[in-house]
Amino acid sequence: MLPSLTSMASRLRLRQLRLLISLDELGSIHKAAEAMSITQPGATKALNEIESTLGAVLFERTNKGLEANDLGRCVVRYARLINTDLAHLREEMLGILQGHGGRLSVGTIMGAVPMMVEGLARLREAQPDLSVTVVEDTSDRLLSLLDQGRLDVVICRTSVSHRPAAYESRVKHQEQLVLVANPAHPLAGSQSLSLSQLTDSRWVVFPVNMPLRLTLEREFREAGLSFPQYPIETSSTFTTLSMLQQDAGLLAVMPWDVAKVAVEHGMLVRLPLQLMSRSEPYEVVTRRDVELSSPTQVLIDILMD
Secondary structure, X not given: OOOOHHHHHHHOOHHHHHHHHHHHHHOOHHHHHHHOOOOHHHHHHHHHHHHHHHOOOOEEEEOOEEEEOHXXXXXXXXXXXXXXXXXXXXXXXXXXXXXXXOEEEEEEOHHHHHHHHHHHHHHHHHOOOOEEEEEEOOHHHHHHXXXXXXXXXXXXXXXXXXXXXXXXXXXXXXXXXXXXXOOOOOOOOOOOOOHHHHOOOEEEXXXXXXXXXXXXXXXXXXXXXXXXXXXXXXXXXXXXXXXXXHOOOEEEEEEHHHHHHHHHOOOOEEEOOOOOOOOOOEEEEEEOOOOOOHHHHHHHHHHOO
């Protein structure tokens, strides 16, 4: 039976978590003890204490040495996260004490990448010593990371959340959506297109229930057409661009701010389809009632300028 959170928090120590990381990396009590400058009996005792605290065996002995089992891999993953968070804490404290620098973690959906890149460029001109982490993902996943405190600010849509009131939201931009394809696509030279001509085409689309996917589904529904079968689903900009480059038969709807660089460099072509549906505006989002760091506030001011 797993111990309570209070019991785990009071008994686990950071040094024990570092030992788990070393054991996972080195696969040996002896090597892990050496890496941490402790004795082998001390490392064995510490591992026993950790497993006793958590009420579970975390490592199995194999012919290759110690290997984490399913529970062990889970615990090691969180040990790494805690260790990384501690390093980020020190880095941010150092920046504050030195009167510069600091750390900022930003999340963005695909369509907001150009705006985010421009905003960060302006921010780093003013604060060149700032360390920045950028995560591109779906709105749902970005809000989850924001809830966990792993992101300071995200550019996404709060409509996907079951509790949008938990966020401070600033509406920023209405995306212009365009249909794009490989320059060798059979329809690349068309002067005009209707959606009915594309029902048998193969598509790269956003995952189910994501705002851009819902917009495209609405486009087909309002035209009285069935949504294309067997699409490739991805939320990754790079994957979408790569799939279109590799397969000249694929189509995709993308934000124009993202697609125009590929179009201007001849990697993609914009097809002449007028989309009737409007995408939902994306927002600059932070957690409500949370005090923002100085770099976070400066970036928000830049983005909303």
